[in-house]
Amino acid sequence: HALFWHLDSGVVTVALQGHAFILAIQSQNTDLIQFFVDYDRSVGNYVADVDGNVMLDLFTQIASIPIGYNHPKVVKVLTDPANFSSFVNRPALGMFPPADFAKNLTDTLLSVAPPGLHQVQTMACGTCSVEHAMKAAFMAYRRRERGGKPPSKEEIESCVYNTPPGNPKLSVLSFKNAFHGRTMGALTLSHTKWQHKLDFPCPDWPIASFPYMQYPLEEFLTENKAEEARCLAEVEEKIASAKKSGQPVACIASEPVQCEGGDNFASPQFFQGLQDICQKNHIALLIDEVQTGCGTTGKFWMHEYFHLRDPPDLVTFAKKMLTGGFYFADNMRPTEGGRIFNTWVGDPSKIVMLKAVLDVIKEDNLVEKTANMGKQLVQILMDAQRKYPGLLSRARGLGALVAVDLSDASKRDKLVGKLREHGIHVGACGTHSVRLRPTLTIEKKHLDVFSDRLDVC
Amino acid sequence: HALFWHLDSGVVTVALQGHAFILAIQSQNTDLIQFFVDYDRSVGNYVADVDGNVMLDLFTQIASIPIGYNHPKVVKVLTDPANFSSFVNRPALGMFPPADFAKNLTDTLLSVAPPGLHQVQTMACGTCSVEHAMKAAFMAYRRRERGGKPPSKEEIESCVYNTPPGNPKLSVLSFKNAFHGRTMGALTLSHTKWQHKLDFPCPDWPIASFPYMQYPLEEFLTENKAEEARCLAEVEEKIASAKKSGQPVACIASEPVQCEGGDNFASPQFFQGLQDICQKNHIALLIDEVQTGCGTTGKFWMHEYFHLRDPPDLVTFAKKMLTGGFYFADNMRPTEGGRIFNTWVGDPSKIVMLKAVLDVIKEDNLVEKTANMGKQLVQILMDAQRKYPGLLSRARGLGALVAVDLSDASKRDKLVGKLREHGIHVGACGTHSVRLRPTLTIEKKHLDVFSDRLDVC
Ligand code: FES
Numbered sequence: 001h002a003l004f005w006h007l008d009s010g011v012v013t014v015a016l017q018g019h020a021f022i023l024a025i026q027s028q029n030t031d032l033i034q035f036f037v038d039y040d041r042s043v044g045n046y047v048a049d050v051d052g053n054v055m056l057d058l059f060t061q062i063a064s065i066p067i068g069y070n071h072p073k074v075v076k077v078l079t080d081p082a083n084f085s086s087f088v089n090r091p092a093l094g095m096f097p098p099a100d101f102a103k104n105l106t107d108t109l110l111s112v113a114p115p116g117l118h119q120v121q122t123m124a125c126g127t128c129s130v131e132h133a134m135k136a137a138f139m140a141y142r143r144r145e146r147g148g149k150p151p152s153k154e155e156i157e158s159c160v161y162n163t164p165p166g167n168p169k170l171s172v173l174s175f176k177n178a179f180h181g182r183t184m185g186a187l188t189l190s191h192t193k194w195q196h197k198l199d200f201p202c203p204d205w206p207i208a209s210f211p212y213m214q215y216p217l218e219e220f221l222t223e224n225k226a227e228e229a230r231c232l233a234e235v236e237e238k239i240a241s242a243k244k245s246g247q248p249v250a251c252i253a254s255e256p257v258q259c260e261g262g263d264n265f266a267s268p269q270f271f272q273g274l275q276d277i278c279q280k281n282h283i284a285l286l287i288d289e290v291q292t293g294c295g296t297t298g299k300f301w302m303h304e305y306f307h308l309r310d311p312p313d314l315v316t317f318a319k320k321m322l323t324g325g326f327y328f329a330d331n332m333r334p335t336e337g338g339r340i341f342n343t344w345v346g347d348p349s350k351i352v353m354l355k356a357v358l359d360v361i362k363e364d365n366l367v368e369k370t371a372n373m374g375k376q377l378v379q380i381l382m383d384a385q386r387k388y389p390g391l392l393s394r395a396r397g398l399g400a401l402v403a404v405d406l407s408d409a410s411k412r413d414k415l416v417g418k419l420r421e422h423g424i425h426v427g428a429c430g431t432h433s434v435r436l437r438p439t440l441t442i443e444k445k446h447l448d449v450f451s452d453r454l455d456v457c
Numbered sequence: 458h459a460l461f462w463h464l465d466s467g468v469v470t471v472a473l474q475g476h477a478f479i480l481a482i483q484s485q486n487t488d489l490i491q492f493f494v495d496y497d498r499s500v501g502n503y504v505a506d507v508d509g510n511v512m513l514d515l516f517t518q519i520a521s522i523p524i525g526y527n528h529p530k531v532v533k534v535l536t537d538p539a540n541f542s543s544f545v546n547r548p549a550l551g552m553f554p555p556a557d558f559a560k561n562l563t564d565t566l567l568s569v570a571p572p573g574l575h576q577v578q579t580m581a582c583g584t585c586s587v588e589h590a591m592k593a594a595f596m597a598y599r600r601r602e603r604g605g606k607p608p609s610k611e612e613i614e615s616c617v618y619n620t621p622p623g624n625p626k627l628s629v630l631s632f633k634n635a636f637h638g639r640t641m642g643a644l645t646l647s648h649t650k651w652q653h654k655l656d657f658p659c660p661d662w663p664i665a666s667f668p669y670m671q672y673p674l675e676e677f678l679t680e681n682k683a684e685e686a687r688c689l690a691e692v693e694e695k696i697a698s699a700k701k702s703g704q705p706v707a708c709i710a711s712e713p714v715q716c717e718g719g720d721n722f723a724s725p726q727f728f729q730g731l732q733d734i735c736q737k738n739h740i741a742l743l744i745d746e747v748q749t750g751c752g753t754t755g756k757f758w759m760h761e762y763f764h765l766r767d768p769p770d771l772v773t774f775a776k777k778m779l780t781g782g783f784y785f786a787d788n789m790r791p792t793e794g795g796r797i798f799n800t801w802v803g804d805p806s807k808i809v810m811l812k813a814v815l816d817v818i819k820e821d822n823l824v825e826k827t828a829n830m831g832k833q834l835v836q837i838l839m840d841a842q843r844k845y846p847g848l849l850s851r852a853r854g855l856g857a858l859v860a861v862d863l864s865d866a867s868k869r870d871k872l873v874g875k876l877r878e879h880g881i882h883v884g885a886c887g888t889h890s891v892r893l894r895p896t897l898t899i900e901k902k903h904l905d906v907f908s909d910r911l912d913v914c
Contacts (some may be wrong), residue, residue: 032795037553038541050556061549073904074545078535085496087544088810090779092518095789096494099507124582124802131640135657142656151655159654161633162645162661182799183588185641188619195795197616198608199478199599199705200592201627203660204619249660260640319800322547338489338652341640343519343776344582353545 002416022221042069045439045446047425054448055420059427060127063259063401063437065293066320067366071441073263073356087349093122093430094453098182099349108205108354109325113293114301117327122346126290126318128179130253132340133314133326134185137251139339140313140332145283169247171203173238174284175210177261180288186193192430197244206249210258211266213392223383228270232277239281251314252278253286256302259292261429263403264399265396267424271306276431284313291401295361298371298399305398320440322357323350366440373442374399380451394433404435418457425451474798499526502896502903504882513906514876515845516884520716520858520894521747523814525776528898530813538903544806550579551795551802559803564810568781569751571758572767579803583747583775584638587710587901589797591642592785594708594741595627595769597789601739626704628660629743630695632667632711634718634887637745645712649717649887663695663706667715668723672851685727688733696738708771709735710743713759717748719887721854728763736767741789743771748858751777752818752897755828755856762855777897779814781806814860823897831856831900837908851890859893860886875914881907 008090013173040047045068046056057065067074086341091098098104109120121136123129142151151166157164174180174189179196181187188202212227214220239249252274259266271287278285292302294317299305303312313332317325334340361367374397381395381404394405412432419426427436438446498505502525504514514522524531534540548555553562567670578593580586599608599687607624616623629644631637636642636653645659668685696706709731715721728744735742749759751774756762760769770789775781780803791797818824832855838852838861851862863869869889876883888893895903 004698019913032551033799034552036556037548039546039548039555039597040539042542042546047553052866061547063555063801064547064549069544069546071545075541078541078544084498084532084535087535087806088494088528089526090521091496092521094489095491096504097490098496099495125585127585127799127800128582133664137555138656138658149621155655156651159651159656161664162654164697166651166655167659167661168656170656183585183640184463188641191617193795194613194616194623195793196482197619198612198623198796199616199625199627200618201595201660202624204624207618219507242528251841265623298797336652339655340648341489342582342584343521349544382889412463420814 012074016078021430033380039069044071045069045442051111053423055425056331057425058436058450059425060437060439062319063296064319064426065439067360067440068324068332068441071356071360072355074105075128077353077356083349090344090347090349091173092343092345093348094341099350101351104351104355105350106227106357108351109321109323109327111374112300112309113359114315114328116302117315117329119330120327120334120338122344122351123324123326124344125181125324126288126316127183127186127324128342129290129316129318129324129326130186130189130286131183131290133286133316134172134253135340136249136314136326136328136332136334137172137286138168139334141248141250141282142168143335162304163197164316165292169252171205171242171247172253173208173235173242173283175208175258176268177210177234177258177264178254178255179258180253180290190260199421201398203247205247206242208234208238210261210264211270215396223364224267225269225400228266228273230274232270233264235274235277239277239283244428249281249283251284251286253288255288255290256292256306257297257398257401259401260429261434262433263352263396263401263435264430268306271303274309275308275312278313281308286314286316287312288316289318290318290324293317295367295370296320296400296437298367298374300367302398302401303331310384320357322354362439364441370399370440370442372448373438373444374402376447377402377436377438377450380447380454383453397436400436400438400440400442403433405433408432415457419453422457424453464606468494471657475561478573496526496785497603497910498770501525501528502899506630510880511882512882513894513903514882515907516882517894519884520753521776521830522896523751523779524817525898528813528817530817531810534810534813540806540809543809547801547804547806549800549802550805551630551798554749555805558808561805561808561812565808566778566784569757570747570784571698571768571772572761574772576785576787576790577784578782578797578810579808580781581785581801581803582721582781583745583773584639584749584781586639586775586781587637587743588612588772590743590773590785591629591708591710592797593783593785593789593791594629594743595772596791597626597741598624598627598705598739600709600792627710628662628699628704629710629738630663630692630699631709632708632715632860634667634685634715635710635712636717636722637710637712637714638905644692648718650800653689655814660704661700662704662801662850664737665695667718667721669713669851670722672853681724682726685730687724687725689727689730692731694735694874696734696740706738706740708743710745712745712747713763713857714754717886718859718890719890720853720858721887725763728760730764732765732767734771735770741770743773744769745773747773747775747781750774751814752824752827753777753894755824755831757824759855761859766908777814779811780804817896822897827856827899828895830895830901830904831859833901833904834859834895834907837904837911841911854893855894857895860890862890865889872914879910879914881910
């Protein structure tokens with residue numbers, strides 16, 4: 001029986017009420033629920049539902065489980081009394097950090113910092129990571145414009161009430177089919193589904209096309225190169241017109257591969273070109289690695305494949321990293337206190353668990369292994385699309401980030417359903433792609449199971 | 458020694474590097490750090506710093522610790538193997554909820570739902586709670602305008618790229634000195650400090666004055682009533698001018714007492730007037746109880762003091778509730794799937810701990826006790842301000858939400874510092890207020906210590 005608190009006329013009374021349970025089931029926006037999971041019985045790469053079905057999980061909580069369910073090394077963290085207080089006392093981290101927090105950051109987030117980046121800000125999820133990374137870019141942009149002068153009295157007074165000059169008309173350029181989150185700033189950068197956007201006011205910041213590659217890549221070298229050149233030209237054009245219309249671009253945000261938007265890859269040359277444009281225009285480059293980071297693609301950060309001249313200015317993360325946050329270049333560091341802050345700014349208990357996850361990744365050499373598994377997984381899809389040319393196309397991917405297209409959404413959804421009936425849980429993305437997002441602990445035997453069932457479906 | 462991953466030329470190598478530790482300390486925006494805490498040694502209402510000082514904590518991690526540090530009942534949750542998987546496997550809650558999630562919501566969030574509200578959406582922090590609650594209001598507003606018709610093809614296609622009609626010019630009215638969070642939508646409603654706002658673009662949504670009460674209340678009945686009438690008139694005026702300027706108000710957001718802005722109270726009549734205005738104009742009323750909820754004020758939700766004709770449409774929470782989220786009225790429920798959603802939409806491990814917290818609150822009758830403790834705490838401040846009339850004024854508060862003013866910021870900061878030297882940790886708010894935010898487990902003996910030390914300082 002559930003307890004119901006009846007609070008009235010200053011007296012707190014407690015009553016039993018039978019119908020609360022029914023209310024609970026109706027209480028959330030539940031229309032996307034696919035199935036209820038038995039997390040106790042889920043283990044490694046297998047997810048168990050409440051009806052006793054056990055499935056090979058190639059979607060892994062929207063790509064957020066790094067090393068499988070109930071990994072013994074992570075469970076051990078929880079049972080170590082030295083860690084209890086991290087879980088039980090969530091601090092206001094920005095004001096009252098735990099004694100060992102600096103060391104814990106060093107052992108975790110900073111130990112896997114993208115090459116060339118040495119600073120990190122913790123956050124609680126992917127969305128606030130993107131929101132606050134954008135703030136770092138806005139501050140850097142205005143700092144440069146002020147030329148070392150402190151903000152004026154007029155700026156300081158006007159900003160509080162959302163008015164210029166303190167509240168400037170700046171923008172962030174994003175890409176068609178991008179997804180960066182659901183709070184207003186991050187949502188303004190997201191362009192995948194109307195369900196995410198309809199009825200919600202967002203500023204009209206510039207949006208450029210993201211390259212749409214033709215596969216197999218080696219057969220479409222010229223076409224793909226032209227496509228990327230077209231998109232980069234559009235970026236430059238949008239920057240110029242945003243400036244003209246009075247809301248200059250302070251930041252360009254992009255995923256290293258567009259995940260929700262359909263696993264859309266672009267070449268290293270495209271991202272190099274993007275960085276050139278950013279540097280020419282004093283624009284910060286934000287690479288959003290929420291879905292691609294933590295070894296997912298066979299490098300710890302996907303943008304390492306791009307061999308950029310300089311590191312990105314901002315790299316956001318969450319999902320498999322268990323905590324949100326972002327790495328930032330030295331010039332992105334706020335110069336005043338309290339600029340990037342909130343009550344919790346993250347959660348030390350997630351850092352404690354992340355330590356165990358990173359230890360496993362290192363000891364078991366999982367980033368390299370994931371790179372190899374990914375090659376085999378793409379090969380399985382390549383073979384399948386050769387076998388069923390009318391059905392499957394555009395097999396693509398790196399590491400634990402692999403996709404294949406069907407000819408339309410209904411065929412895609414049918415395949416996802418059939419695979420589930422045959423014990424394989426996969427995801428969907430874009431309008432007609434299947435996405436595979438195994439953990440970093442996937443092995444050859446799992447791929448064999450997948451290959452086998454795919455053939456049946 | 459810290460581990461550093463050197464990722465280059467396609468090969469992952471691991472190297473030891475000694476200087477990572479130094480980088481860690483520099484890595485966050487740390488300027489607001491007050492002291493490092495030894496969370497293992499903090500217990501109940503006492504916080505221990507790393508130098509061995511133990512202080513009576515009347516600020517409690519920015520009012521976010523409900524029943525004290527290391528409460529044995531919460532520690533017990535952590536050591537129960539039945540709960541391990543909630544901590545170790547964070548689900549994508551909106552798609553793959555745990556089997557017992559509906560029951561857990563019933564036993565926790567729904568068991569303490571504000572009177573008249575029966576639906577709840579979990580979120581991860583106060584900010585995303587406010588952001589998504591606003592979305593519920595925007596959807597409800599447009600649903601009414603559509604008069605039951607589904608969204609048009611034009612709306613569906615335009616919204617994805619931030620253009621009308623799918624991306625409408627709607628606004629949320631907020632109050633001067635309000636604080637609701639730091640992501641773009643929530644930040645647009647926040648007007649306390651320039652550090653939160655400078656350089657960050659926000660839409661120019663309407664902002665009205667919040668009543669500024671003169672104390673003691675019984676001596677300023679007429680003045681305070683006139684002040685509240687002035688503010689309500691301003692609200693109506695801002696709604697009319699927002700409509701005229703083409704960005705109608707879909708929602709009014711207010712804290713039941715403005716906390717960050719200086720512990721500014723208004724009367725029940727003010728909030729009743731606000732609800733009248735909302736209902737007349739088809740505007741949703743969002744009461745942001747992030748800092749005031751969970752029994753803080755001597756009722757479980759502070760807005761219960763207001764005796765509103767109908768429940769508020771939206772009630773947001775976080776902090777002491779351990780999880781974020783919002784309660785909503787039936788007409789605020791989205792009618793399409795996936796409208797309010799993100800990867801995690803909360804964290805079941807927080808719900809598991811919240812269960813223990815709510816059990817303690819109920820068993821120990823803490824809401825009622827907090828109401829009584831608050832009366833005594835205000836009395837202590839009243840006595841002090843009678844004793845030191847030039848120093849202290851405007852003693853005010855309810856339950857564990859109590860404040861007193863000094864004549865200016867420097868005197869306030871001096872008192873906060875002196876109290877800390879004498880073993881009492883308090884917070885600041887507004888421009889020149891001291892805020893007291895004890896846990897719900899504060900007792901007479903703690904008040905005696907505070908009273909004693911205040912007299913010395
Ligand atoms: S916005 Fe990231 S946790 Fe709330």
